[in-house]
Amino acid sequence: MATIRAEISIAVPPERVWHAVHEDLEETRRWAGYIRRATLLDGDVPGPNRRIRYELDLPGDIQLVLLPQTWDKPKRCAGKFDGGPVEGTWSYTYRPEGEGTHLVYDMDYRMGGFLRFAGGLLQGRYEDGIRQGMVRLKDYLESPTRP
Numbered sequence: 001m002a003t004i005r006a007e008i009s010i011a012v013p014p015e016r017v018w019h020a021v022h023e024d025l026e027e028t029r030r031w032a033g034y035i036r037r038a039t040l041l042d043g044d045v046p047g048p049n050r051r052i053r054y055e056l057d058l059p060g061d062i063q064l065v066l067l068p069q070t071w072d073k074p075k076r077c078a079g080k081f082d083g084g085p086v087e088g089t090w091s092y093t094y095r096p097e098g099e100g101t102h103l104v105y106d107m108d109y110r111m112g113g114f115l116r117f118a119g120g121l122l123q124g125r126y127e128d129g130i131r132q133g134m135v136r137l138k139d140y141l142e143s144p145t146r147p
Contacts, residue, residue: 001088004107004127010136012141014094014101018074020141021103022046022094031140034058034129047071051082059124066090087112105134 010017016027023046025038034057041051048071056062067082070091078091088109095102107130 001108001110004105004109004130005139006105006131006134007103009097009100009102010138010141011100014074014096016141017101017103017137018094020137022068022073022077025052028054031136032129032133033136034041034126034133041065056129058129062078074144081109085112086110103134103137124139 020027023122025040025046028038035055036055039047039053039055041053043050046068048054048068051065051067054062054064054066062085064084064086065082066079068077068079070076070078074094076093079088080089081087086109088107089108090107091105093104093106095104105111
């Protein structure tokens, strides 16, 4: 299994960071440049055991389905990949830091299917996308012109 860990401090409260990451699916592509679209597959609002499909902007029309299993708002959201070319687990941990938030993303994963063969090519792009997404999330949430 490969591991990704990314950390960032964001100058907004954990509740706002949580909302942007887990609930405001329409705006996800504004800060997660590697995501073309996020679609809730179960229920009316995101939550525990409600799958979300992410269409990635990577070669091969890659789609990931994430299943949140832990939904401890606004402290921790964790789950597993539910089908698709990536297997493993992921988590976001939110810790208050003064007026802001320290956000940690952890992922243990294995590329499956055809990605197993192209893994070396796509794995680096995917990991870079995660880290760049954290920086873009910070910029998005801290922007004075954010709607």
